[in-house]
Amino acid sequence: MLAKSATSGSLRSLDDHLDQILVVIAVSGLIAGLALKLTNMPSAPQLVWAAATLPVLTALLFQAARSMLRGDFGLDIVAALSMTVALGFGETLAANVVALMYAGGQLLESFASGRAAKEMTALLGRVAQTAMRYRGNRLEEVAIETLAPGDRLLIRHGEVLPVDGVVFSGSAILDQSALTGEAIPIERRAPHEVLSGSTSVGTTFDLMTLRPASESTYAGIVRLVEAAQRSKAPMARLADRYAIGFLFLTIGLAIAAWLLSSDPRRALAVLVVATPCPLILAVPVALVSGLSRSAKAGALIKGGDVLEALSRVRVALLDKTGTVTQGSAEIVQIRSARWVPEAELLRLAASLDQASNHVMAAALVAAAKKRGIALSSPTDVREDAGAGIEGQVEGKRVIIGGSTFVQNCTNEGDPRTFRFGIKPGQVVVAVAIDGAVAGIIVMADQIRSDASLAIKQLRRAGITKIVLATGDRLDVATGISEELGIDEILGDLTPEAKVDAVVAARKSGPVMMVGDGINDAPALASADVGIAMGARGAAASSEAAGVVLLVDKLAPLAQAIVIAQRTIIIAKQSVIAGLGLSLVAMCFAAFGYLPPVQGALLQELIDLAVILNAMRALR
Template sequence: MALNAATRAAISLSKVQGVWLLLIAAVGLSTGLICTLLQDPIVARLAWTIATLPILGALLRQVFRSLRRGDFGLDIVAALSMAFALAFGEPLAANVVALMYAGGQMLEGYASRRAAREMTALMGRVAQTAFRYDKGGLQEVPITEIKAGDRLMVRQGEVIPVDGIVVTNQALLDESALTGEAIPRKHGVNDEVLSGSTSLAGVFDMRAIRPASESTYAAVIRLVKAAQESKAPMARLADRYGLMFLVVTVSLALAAWFVSSDPRRALAVLVIATPCPLILAVPVAIMSGISRCAAVGCLVKDGGVLEALSRVRVAVLDKTGTLTHGMATIVAIKCAEWIGEDELLRLAASLDQASGHVMAAALISAARERGLNLALPADVSEFPGEGIEGTVDQRHVVVGGSRFVERRVLKGSPRAFLSGRSAGEAVVAVAVDSVAAGLIVMADPVRPEAIGVLRRLRDAGIARIILASGDRLEVARGVGEALGIEEVLGEQSPASKVDCVNSARHFGPVMMVGDGINDAPALAAADVGVALGARGAAASSEAAGVVLLVDRLDPLAIALTAASRTIVIARQSVIVGLGLSMAGMVAAACGFLLPVQGALLQEVIDVAVILNALRALRPVGSESKSGHGVPILP
């Protein structure tokens, strides 16, 4: 969590001892007040003193550990105020400070844990063991022993331990921890399933495709840990200001004592500075903002990235897999009268089972979605980059580019079926028994949410949007025109995308959004790199500062708005809280506030600061409008 060392220690203290220390302080204060009413001031002062000592002792141990680490936190002020109150015969003030300090630390600990709820809940879903088929039987083994190729059994209610492929039965999975979708998803045989998902019905077998350390959920957990252990630049700035505030506080207290010769004025100055909004507002707000982003499927790696995200003014977007789905789909099937669309697709997909081409995978997937029964091909010959031919159900089938197929037909021409072609479309020609049978028109469609997301990015402060694609310029321009992006760059290599990011920085901080290995250098070069999908290329997820855990762009627009609002809330809390504290300290130095009154006033300020910082947890307006504010955790 983005908390300084002293604050982390205080939160740890509040978990273990906080309740008892708070009870001791409260019982002591109550006992003393009752004795005062019974006109027994000696017992009252003794009760207040005894109730203060345990809190002061625990706090001094904290301060000593912090000083050994070189952390001069404002907990020193709290220790000084309690110690001086006891030394100068103000046990009631000391007890009030102890009570308020113990209560404040518990409140801060609760706020921080509340802010981190979406982040830490991910950690509890890691599977520890799995059932692996071994020598004809099942054996429960640690997930660290699972290797690619191992066959596993997953029972109902179990979390999938590693990424894999379904090999038997149908899997019904709750993938909300990864995708944010509350509706369970069905997976058939040969479908890929991701670690971290939960099986909701029946038993199925799967084959591991990568070890646990390289699986999707392991990558997410690494990112979560990095986010929790990070420290934002704004939080580090708060540490420096905290030291300055400590010096100002002690100096003002000594000056008030020197001018008035009244040690109670110095004590009042110290107690009103205990603790300080500076060390409460920033970490709670930053962690709240990161948690808000995580709740909609956008994992921000650390507080520094969140701050950088709030300053972004230029967005460089990859096309394939980012603005489009990254997988070709069938737009149209144009076939001869003697063969139907389904039969043309079935023959082409059956032959393409012997090919590793990305277009072949798209044809096979489309055929299976239509429920077509694919046959095993025979006598297959593949010509890389051109096409493939072979025998399917005793028929000679040729699939590939128009020129490749045209050279192998005796009757007709694939070009006869081509009546027009839009930018970004590709055609797969098919011939059966040396006769041109038709064309399958395919395209990588623009994501349906892309136009709305780009509009919301502009609303969130993005002044310039650049489309940088590795595809041909005319294809990239077609997508740019469809989305209203004026600046389009095509045929971009990884090095060219880095140059694009560096050039765009002239207009302000740059955000690069991509999903492939070729995008990793540009993601690392940008002020903020955003990788689309934790199941995408590992290199892009590692290079990026932000990872979208859902296969949509919507969370990015929400995260931009949440980041900007979080920084505004943090600064607002610091400015207002410090202003009120300084005003109270001046009033105390001038004799207008007694030590007890100062302690009560400061606690009111601290509570207000924490509650204001927690506003960063609330859904932003665009979430409720878009309907994508569904938490990613069950």
């Protein structure tokens, strides 16, 4: 078993260095043959050049066979044909030059792809393997796979957070550039939630684990990156499909040059000039460059096919909750009676709501803690599920709930007298203290601070129609859309209705759907491009989407669209320029103006130029 493993490892190592080995063989053969030209052995250089070509040709044929078994048909077959014909006609020097340029092109492509994927590969290399966990008063180093929710960890300066958690004690200063692209560190204090993959750049602090490492934000990002790196783009396949027509054109032109001139060297020259070995590599290089740039900007695109589709989108469907809005209720206003201060009203209400599991109760408690208000423990609590709750807080009888519930439980005052000017979508929490209505707390899911700017950026990026598609009430959606300048409003949508909305929107052009919840997953999957708010969104939406926003903002979306558009333009430039220049050179070769060796050198200069052009997508 050990022998088998060692053999497998050796084969992988050989495969990883095959490009370098083939380049060394081709260069050595070329130099040795030129040196032997100076001796009295006229046949020796031919043998050396042929010997240096054969390993490259063999590797090329093996690679072409494997590609064809997978259903891929590439332009590399032209390189194999030109080397074979050159050897058959005795033009071993030309064959050796083509072999060198092919092997060199493969090596250049490996370097270019590695350079382009730098930011994405850096994500994979930063995964923490161990963590310092408290065991009573002691610290122990444990594998991150053993961490469970509730574990308390020590995070030291320079360490990468291994799991999602909340700051338990101390102040966390975090570098989130690997996740969001933002260079400025942020400060988070207890009990603020922080994401795995962030780097601590301040003093040590304690972190309370929220979820296992395998379910944390950074682990999900790593899985998405790995999937993106395994993806092959349709444009790359499209470039391969050009190979069929280009191959027939090459062979036809080579035969015509031979028949019309009776000179087989012209046919060989056409084949040699038509060897765009690294040309089709320029497309995947451009696409990987675009994926890398987008990831650095905070939008992880899962593959080249998604990037190509993103470059074409013209219609955007936006979910409301968690996408255009913050996704959680916040206090908009507190209206209290004259006999109770607003801060005291909030403190008593939030103290009692600690005993409730209602979603609005949790939001109210969180809002109070965010304001730094110290809460007391409630006693003698009684809750009418969905209606309200009452109990004792510091000797006072406190009642919280809807206006009707509080009205029915009090002897003095009416909550409705506080309700003037309430907007659609705002939720009123009425509060009574010791039998008297004390006021109301107005809560709402606020519009994101960057939503208006993000919509303007989407329009500048070429989005011609923006639709707000939400399961919330139409009157709530109308108020938001008017504030943001959205073109169309669709309210009261079920998950199935959101899918229908995506289908209907295609009449205006390719559609992207942006959402964050489980209910958005079907629409994300049915859109031409699904965009998930991955920083806080549901796992189902991230899995269904083609693009995941790594930061809880909309700004990276417009950047990703612009990057995708530029990347596709550069990729097409590479294809058109490379094939066009090759065709011109083939015509010169067919008329005898370009001998085989010079033609091979010229073609590889063309290939080098288009690959360097493709790498512009990194900028």
